[in-house]
Amino acid sequence: MQAQTSHPSKNRKNSNYKKAPHRLLQSAQKLKPITMGKVDPAFIQEPEHRPRISYIEGEGFPLIDLSPLHSNNGSAIEGLVKEVGKACKEWGFFQVINHGVPLEKRQKIDSDSRKFFEQSLEEKRKVRRTEKLVLGYYDTEHTKNVRDWKEVFDIVVEEPGLIPASPDPDDKEITELYNQWPEFLPELRETCQDYGQEMVKLARKLFELIALSLGLPADRFHSFFKDHNSYIRLNHYPPCPTPELALGVGRHKDGGALTILAQDDVGGLEVKRKDGEWVRVKPTPDAYIVNVGDIIQVWSNDKYESVEHRAMVNPEKERFSFPFFFNPAHYTMIKPLEELTNEQNPAKYRAYNWGKFTASRRRSNFQKLNVENLQISHFRISD
Ligand SMILES: O=C(O)CCC(=O)C(=O)O
Numbered sequence: 259m260q261a262q263t264s265h266p267s268k269n270r271k272n273s274n275y276k277k278a279p280h281r282l283l284q285s286a287q288k289l290k291p292i293t294m295g296k297v298d299p300a301f302i303q304e305p306e307h308r309p310r311i312s313y314i315e316g317e318g319f320p321l322i323d324l325s326p327l328h329s330n331n332g333s334a335i336e337g338l339v340k341e342v343g344k345a346c347k348e349w350g351f352f353q354v355i356n357h358g359v360p361l362e363k364r365q366k367i368d369s370d371s372r373k374f375f376e377q378s379l380e381e382k383r384k385v386r387r388t389e390k391l392v393l394g395y396y397d398t399e400h401t402k403n404v405r406d407w408k409e410v411f412d413i414v415v416e417e418p419g420l421i422p423a424s425p426d427p428d429d430k431e432i433t434e435l436y437n438q439w440p441e442f443l444p445e446l447r448e449t450c451q452d453y454g455q456e457m458v459k460l461a462r463k464l465f466e467l468i469a470l471s472l473g474l475p476a477d478r479f480h481s482f483f484k485d486h487n488s489y490i491r492l493n494h495y496p497p498c499p500t501p502e503l504a505l506g507v508g509r510h511k512d513g514g515a516l517t518i519l520a521q522d523d524v525g526g527l528e529v530k531r532k533d534g535e536w537v538r539v540k541p542t543p544d545a546y547i548v549n550v551g552d553i554i555q556v557w558s559n560d561k562y563e564s565v566e567h568r569a570m571v572n573p574e575k576e577r578f579s580f581p582f583f584f585n586p587a588h589y590t591m592i593k594p595l596e597e598l599t600n601e602q603n604p605a606k607y608r609a610y611n612w613g614k615f616t617a618s619r620r621r622s623n624f625q626k627l628n629v630e631n632l633q634i635s636h637f638r639i640s641d
């Protein structure tokens with residue numbers, strides 16, 4: 259299937275929001291967003307970043323059938339590699355079907371997440387994230403200093419997760435990260451572990467396709483992920499009475515290597531197309547949404563770019579999504595691959611340490627800093 263860019267006005271749709279019923283207002287109040295009849299200003303986006311209630315559905319958004327991976331048909335695989343390369347270059351995002359992840363694993367994480375988030379705040383806060391315990395439940399995340407209309411639960415796929423204790427380059431201490439599991443839902447542990455293993459398998463296959471699409475050997479990236487530092491996030495976006503002012507997740511790029519997202523059938527993910535338009539990714543049953551993270555951008559020396567995205571909220575329906583963030587080992591130095599640079603196309607980035615990069619990002623989760631959090635652009639070599 260081809261990635262096409264069609265004219266935005268052709269795909270414009272009205273989502274026809276109705277007034278939020280009182281009952282839903284109450285459920286949204288669990289996040290305590292409404293003070294004195296007004297939405298807490300912490301959630302309100304600057305006017306230029308507010309979502310549009312009428313949106314463009316990205317009809318040209320690439321949908322890639324991975325079935326050739328399960329056959330031994332060389333020319334079909336070649337076609338697939340081309341499709342992946344084109345999608346990475348033109349969108350930085352694509353959906354995959356026939357990916358080999360058993361549907362039951364996805365259904366299980368979906369149903370367990372629903373059970374988890376419907377518990378009282380008091381129960382969920384028993385497994386809440388703190389500065390020391392950085393995994394678990396969290397409902398006050400901010401993206402670019404505006405609060406997100408969501409609650410999340412974070413899990414590392416391989417335990418213990420290892421990250422530097424601080425962003426300070428001279429501090430060699432490594433922190434071990436352990437998952438926190440809720441007592442009221444003991445099966446969540448196995449569900450997430452199983453799902454995580456499936457995601458790792460899929461991510462490795464996708465990396466083989468990405469490597470081939472860059473003219474590299476299929477296994478070129480594998481060694482970076484030997485001690486991978488990947489995690490799963492369960493996202494719950496409650497109904498929001500003012501979806502025109504707030505976002506479930508504010509605009510951002512993913513800092514890791516590759517993200518694989520499962521979204522439910524409500525929809526809300528928007529991707530910034532290369533022409534600058536925000537387009538909505540239409541939910542496709544049992545498809546996964548894949549996006550290039552900042553690390554692929556650096557490895558490929560900007561051939562594939564990490565793209566901004568955000569999640570809209572809905573006045574009537576709650577929404578769930580489950581991103582899997584595939585990240586290399588903390589000790590990995592990220593820099594443009596030598597095979598992809600030469601005199602005409604010199605490296606555009608200085609090498610940086612992945613663990614220190616995440617440690618710096620984590621610190622800004624807990625302290626309101628006046629500076630922008632660390633970005634790959636800070637390592638860009640000026641022309
Ligand atoms: O929920 C979504 O659709 C997007 C979530 C996302 O981008 C993230 O958690 O990084």
Ligand SMILES: [Fe+2]
Nearest residue numbers: 510511512567
């Ligand atoms: Fe994201």
